[in-house]
Amino acid sequence: MASEITYAEVKFKNESKTSGANPGSPAEKMWGCCPEHWMDSNTSCYFIPAESKTWTDSKKKCTEMGAHLLVINSREEQQFISKTLKKYTAYYVGLSDLERKNHWQWIDQSPYDENAVSWHSGEPNDSNEHCVLLNYRNSNQDGVWGLNDANCEIPQSSICETMKLYL
Template sequence: MEQERQHQGRENSGWCSQVKLWSGLVISIVLLSSCFIVSCVATYHFTYGKSSRRLSELHTSHSSLTCFSEGTGVTEKNWECCPSTWKSFGSSCYLISTERNFWAQSEQNCVAMGAHLVVINSEAEQNFIVQQLNESLSYFLGLSDLQGNGNWQWIDQTPYKDNVRLWHQHEPNFSAEECASIVFWSSRGWGWNDVFCDTNRNSICEMKKVYL
């Protein structure tokens, strides 16, 4: 009888050990699954939440958006969106303003639409932009030297010295001309020129695309 009780005790002890082992495994799996779900939800809200907020912001300034698809497969397809009247190139949308204003007012008008005066980062970008421009007009860029000391700065804090510079020959050439424009000169084509900030000119607005 004593041996039987010892045998049953060993069985109960073994069973308890197995229960504890399986309970530990189940708890570990539940915790890992919970962490994975939380991570997925956080990633979703971070990625798609930002896009949703940006879309909402754009809809307050623009009545409609135009979206283009990228990729061929269902899992690869992305959508890039610009306001319907804006031009698409690279990761940005561009609007050629038909209004003539001072530089500061031109920037304010761009900001009101969720954009800023254009920042040109490559010759390819400029080549695209000038295709939309009128050769008889001058257009403000998001580039200025408001202290008149040769310290030119892009409106979005892009480092000027590390960026492309496409000035016309011998420009900039006058410290009192503290804003930059892009203009077509028949002998040289399109290039940048320093101009007075309080002159009325057309302008180019730029904003980042929204990706879905």
């Protein structure tokens, strides 16, 4: 079954065709949009599918929508996403060690930077867990969101990410 992404139509009246920015410069990218029903940030769009699936099926679902599982590029991005999530739900992200070599790899092949993400204390901790979840832990009355290595075959929620379109 094919999935379709719908972008909201955006029209601007009485807008100048030139913004004074150099063509192709970031300043020229003044109007960004995400597919309908997706959350948006500065450069990305995020979607949480309704069904819980295994990591592999979550990856497939995101791909069918023209996206990929969430790739966290900074602690700020992880914090932004965490603010929109349900505390007692775990979400697959696009980080895994599917080759079982204790080498974490992002789904889009971008370099893994352990300083860009926040793992829960003591994680990763199981050589039999090769996929990664973003989940909430309530410890010492201070709840925190963090990454946790997990069994890839247990159905969980997931977060899909795609690039924001600029007009």
